[in-house]
Amino acid sequence: MAEGKSDVKIGVYVCHCGSNIAGTVDVEKVTEFAQEQGSVAVARNYKFMCSEPGQALIKKDIEELGLDGVVVAACSPRMHEPTFRRVCEEAGLNPYRLHMCNIREQCSWVHKNGATEKAEALISAAISRACYLEPLERREVPVAPAVLVVGGGIAGIQAALKVADAGRKVYLVEREPSIGGHMAQLDKTFPTLDCSACILTPRMAAVKAHPNIELMTYSEVVDVQGYVGNFKATIRRKPRYVDESLCTGCGICWEKCPWKAESEFDCGLGQRKAIYTPFPQAVPNVPVIDPEHCVYILRDGKCGACLKFCERGAIDFNQTEKMVEVEVGAIIVATGYDVFDPSAITRLGYNRFPNVITSLEFERLCNAAGPTSGHIVVDGREPKSVGIIHCVGSRDRKYHEYCSRVCCMYALKFAHLIKEKIEGANVYQFYIDMRCYGKGFEEFYQRAGTEGVTFIRGRPAQVTDLAISEEEEGKLMVVCENTLVGAVMRVPVDMVILCPAMEARSDARDVARLFNLSQSADGFLLERHAKMEPVATANDGVFVVGCVQGPKDIPDTVAQALAGAAEALALIDKGSVELEAATAVVDEAACSGCKICVPLCPYTAITFNEAEKRALINEALCKGCGVCVAACPAAAIVARHFTDQQILAEVEALLVDARPAPAEV
């Protein structure tokens, strides 16, 4: 039995969580166990502690029994700690005198046998800790009433517009010369077949025109300091070599520029100039000069065609990189996704056969503004038969285990577009499972069937140009088991479209570190809760929206973007945030002035008072990590809410069932 403290009264509340806890943990036994512990004034269990009646139970006890501490043995503190802290507060108990004991995520959900014993140990530890919890005061600080949106694809655009429409200042930072993202590259969108540009470009223009949005393209966030409500972000603005304030976007410069490079926007299928806008509707409609292809830059002034022809004198080769600092209350990360490189799977022939292309390349081929003016032509020919291969790099342990969620649908869209543009064309879908789960998706699938698209269930093993019969000559053969028949088919086609996985950006790890976020196992950034907090993150005040969080289609991306905007607005419109009360504090009497702690602090929150030879912690800067506490040789630093006493008491009581004196041999 834990001894506890004689002078405190603790209430213990064991939650059944329906059968989530009670199905595995004997809640009656655990409650009885709690009741027997010293310091425990009352122990109860209830079906759902987080429900109104459950909360009322706790409140009543606090008020009537005058509890000094509350232990709620239920789910993870990451779920309901805020709920029960509020309960305590409303009943007049300092919220820091609550301890959440995690007997669901870390006990009932993961153990079949021994869950009750483990729950007892955890509760024993919780009671012990609760005896030593001290009341703390949270302080409020005002928030910076602005939002930083990182990434100018459809997610970033929608989030920025919504926040700006609510009257708040937005800084929208985009790495590329124009906003628009991947959506700007798409031709039509499923299942409605809206033209992607038609629905996107008005939003892009609205961003440019919005008085509350400060757009920074060709720029990257390089540093983030501060905390929720008060972030300081440093943005690196790369030199465009074109003055945005002078340029009218007339286009004479790129018309006259003699130097060409592959167009990134057209996936290398077309060309652009060394001074260019990625596409005609680019926002801002101001070109950039690509220093890797501009001969003026490469060969020290030997060209200057743009300089000569620009009537406004907007070309400025003296521009240099600039650092801009902004202060914001919330950050929305919308940095999108990368397309898996299918050349990793050599047997599918990408990069070996010119008529094996990726879905994004096909989008550009199909697009009226694309390199072929919308004519589907590869290797100089219009294909009469097309094979579309699903799940390239998706649903495969060697590459990505997950399903990329959009490929089935855009593959159907492709089939429709091919049928529409090329009369009599045969289209074969090589799929494993058709996943048409969204609104209007199944109907679209049906439509493709009526349009005469052929569906072959099987993951192709190979795309080869080896002909073994006359009708195969000059064709690409997709070799695949038709799994519904149980026979290997060789399907001759003129073009193969691969549907590569959507994958986390190659620099997702850097982005995660920059904003202090976590990545899930698939590399995408991790939301705080998969269902209930889909855009919040472990870092308060930072939200993830769109494909940076995982593969998704445009409707889902937009929905998340708006959710992110709502989260950010809710945060900054409140006007203030509560600072963490669980900070470290120096016991001046005990401090020996050794200065070991000073350089350890990652937030430079510790200063040294030379006159008094004492360390001092700035509570506004301290985030309560406790590194200094563990390092202090004089034990003069106290981690509030995680004091040595609290943790040691917790550890001791955690082993409450450690066997008594063992048998001697």
Next chain:
Amino acid sequence: MRYVYYPGCSASGTSKEAEESLQAAMGALGVEWTELEDWNCCGAAIAIGTSYLLSVALPARNLALAERAESDLVTGCSRCFLNLIRAIHYTHENASVHEKVNELLAETGVQYSGKARLRHLLDVIVNDIGLDVVAERVTQPLDGLRVAPYYGCCQGMWTYAQFDSVEDPHCFDQLLATLGAQVVDYPLKTACCGGTLSMSRRSVGAKLIGDLLAAAGDADCIVTACPLCLFNLNSFQREAGRIKGTHFNIPVLFLTQMMGMAFGLPKKALGLQRNAVPVDGLYKKIAAGATVSSGAASASRPK
């Protein structure tokens, strides 16, 4: 350089030319080859049809012998390589497999710890000996000879993962180019030749061989990295032709035979008289090619 090598049954019988030419070519390169003492059959593709444990333990015994000889083990047979590396992989991944294998090996007085490293002949030639050394030894460049390298399927799994792309290997191509040959790329270069199906299920085996021979197209010859494939591709051309409705007569050589030709070694030393499909035509082509492109070929060879 000194290597302990595992010849395998094919190379010591039905594909003797592989073994003879291997000795000759390595001798020409100044590499010392010692045969693994007391080696046994790796079980080919047959042991797996009789006993799971034997299919791992038979190759593992050879690895245990290599450990006893305190040496890495090299093999020039892809089928053997696959069985050997499978044994390494499985005993490493599954402790109960390892335990049972050692239980079996105890009967022959050896134990396998998992230390022995396995190398493929191609890996040794390309990465240890080096293509530059091979190039220096070339006295009769294979100018004008169109050669189709046949890596063999067995290399697909773990083989090239160690030293080349698994699905699209290139080291063999590079080696042949170094010898001055014109390398023919064809899609079935890593496909299975059917292994023992040529014996156990002739109609299937011959079809697979026929597809392969046809895929190599207008190559003057096929070069294999596996004595078992060498036997298959050489011995069943008539049966394959019957199934494919054509007539095959394409010389198939082992890779060290091809090297030996470029090194100017005597035919007999390379066992060239043993190849089922005569190879004399190749010498004529080389001679003709040399007169056409005198000197130019050496420049086109990679470094």
Next chain:
Amino acid sequence: MVVPSDNYEPRIVGFLCNWCAYQGADLAGTSRMAYAPNVRIVRVMCTGRIDPTFVLKAFNSGADGVIIAGCHPGDCHYSEGNYKTTRRIALLKKLLSQMGIDGERFRLEWVSAGEGAKWAQIADEMSAAIKEKGPLAWRENLKEA
């Protein structure tokens, strides 16, 4: 000498940082990954907070093993708390090994918030390893020595 009984269940104390490992353990829960019930978790904000005395206290109170789990190097929520932990724990490890507590009884692991499966695996491994070894009974054994 302590005699391990057949149904011996080791007690292992886990100190997990709030941002990565604790969330990883929560993820194992929400994903319902069954694992051994022997690890009992103490939540700290950062592994950098972990004072060696916490670990000694755990062993002294009857723990058969202690595991510290935090964010992967470079991913610390507080920038570099886990680097400090690494250094601090290396020293402690040396000290403990002199007292007969080896690397199977005292582990330092990196578990991200997305690595629920890894946490479950570590808990299973460690429980099995200590079960094999038997109870530590440090207090009693020290007395004997």
Next chain:
Amino acid sequence: MGALATTLEKAWTPHTLERIPSLRYLVGNDFSLCYQCGLCTGSCRSAYAMKYTPRQVMNLLQLGRVDEAVASGSGLLCTACFSCTFRCPRGVAITDLMGAIQRLSLAEKHADPHIQRFYRAFMRTVERHGRFHEIEFLVRYYALNPLRLRDELRVGLTLLTKGKIVLKAPKVKSQKGIAAMFRKAAQIEGRP
């Protein structure tokens, strides 16, 4: 398709695990992870000749219909090239599972007698000599099968004239030990 439909129609009890004892030694995932994409079949050169493609064999295992897979003899066409295993997106140890089916087909005599003789002759030769020995193998394989011998005459003669048939048996010092290995394996695996 018809034959399978009728067997599946009958009441059945799954019996996968008992029938494949080597599952305990499996390296890689078992058939339960197969999601029937067919990449194995598409990668298999001999699948065209199988009654059930490798994917279908995996499905039969999932359904517990090992007997059906064994009787089909599909496993006997596996060349153990491992292409399927290497490519499988779910990491299923397909080749070893096909091997298990192959063993059952041979042990339960679902293969042509000459195929059974082929396997037996090969293994017996290795058991006796530690290595393959052509002459002994040929004698064992063809002695009772003169008709097949006629088919093989051409290949055999070529080998003979090219000096590739070694008359002398290979000498492996540990011959006895290897034979003991064979016996031990049979004992562990419960084979006669």
